[in-house]
Amino acid sequence: MINIAVLGYGTIGSGVVEVLNTNGDSIKKRAGDKIAVKYVLDIREFPGDPVMDILVHDVDIILNDPEVKIVVEVMGGVEPAYTFVKKALLMGKSVITSNKELVAKHGATLIDMAKERDLNFLFEASVGGGIPIIRPLNQSLTADEIVEITGILNGTTKYILSKMSDSGMDFEAALNDARSMGYAERDPSADIDGHDSCRKIAILSSLAFGMQVDFEDIYTEGISKISDKDIKYAKSIGARIKLFATSIKENDECVYAMVAPVMIKANHPLYSVNDVFNGIFVRGNVIGDVMFYGSGAGKLPTASAVVADIVDAAKHLGKNIWTIWSSRKLELADIDLVEHRFFVRASVSGGRDLKAHLDKARELFGDIEPLDCVVEGEYAFITPLIKEKDMKEKKERMEGLLNVIRVRF
């Protein structure tokens, strides 16, 4: 029997206990031994829940128990999770986490600590919920140099954009739905402003490139500026708007990363990723393009990834699974030098007619593609490829500007 302890009995923690109970027999076969939850740590009480029999409020009971071989941290947030995880590793316990804040901030340190002690620090559930992506990057795609990772990594924003686009639901109603289903972060601005996606692409980039990508360095824009009018224009040209988290390696000297809404058409592999699903597109220099798709959030999908890590750690007691993620910082390229095409929406103003506005836009941007008008009193067009820094400067000079969205077609 392999004893484990679960730190945090919220959505994911209770899901982990549920999965271990529901699939105990098959998990035992795969792990080679029975996995037993000896303790659950939480500051709360859960009257009537069988977890009360194993509930503790003092983490030291877990840390000082030599029978506990694996600690599962599903509390979220950097502290006290970081302190508890470090102590668990120092006490000779492998650690599994779903905590993207913790992994993005301290992943390299915790991986090293585990390596030095023949333990494991595994974090499959920290990105993409139930989708296997960490293990494939770390173990399956090792023949490749990864040149691009582009993901729809946040279920809440995906859900909001899909509902606004397909059912005409407004932003608040869609957010409330996502909350009630347990997808949204405690503070949903982490979802809406792109910070959750930012941490996740930082983790994937660090693994793909083997160096520390600091999430603070990643240019990040959320979805709060996306309106039903942008969605109308996108629909009118067969496009959809998705929050993309991207990192691209142009060459050894140039890796850039960004999180931002983009317009894509049906020929993009991530076009059909809707509702709460996540999709991750990986391009390797040998394998070519690979796609990962599935439930990116929610109790049981996330718990499934956590339990898969528990099984892996149980199969590797006393043996570290090598992970390349050094603490050496990867300097990201300046995003200002990256080129995109942009969708631009503006109001017809200043007594000028549409033709005069389009002529002015041509003077500013060059060979634009005007779109059919779908909103009274507005016009829209798509620019040719321009550098981010030039776009910033042109935005300043554009009259009646309403919104600008990057385009990937």
Ligand code: HSE
């Ligand atoms: N708030 C996150 C999301 C949860 O919506 O994807 C999973 O990390």
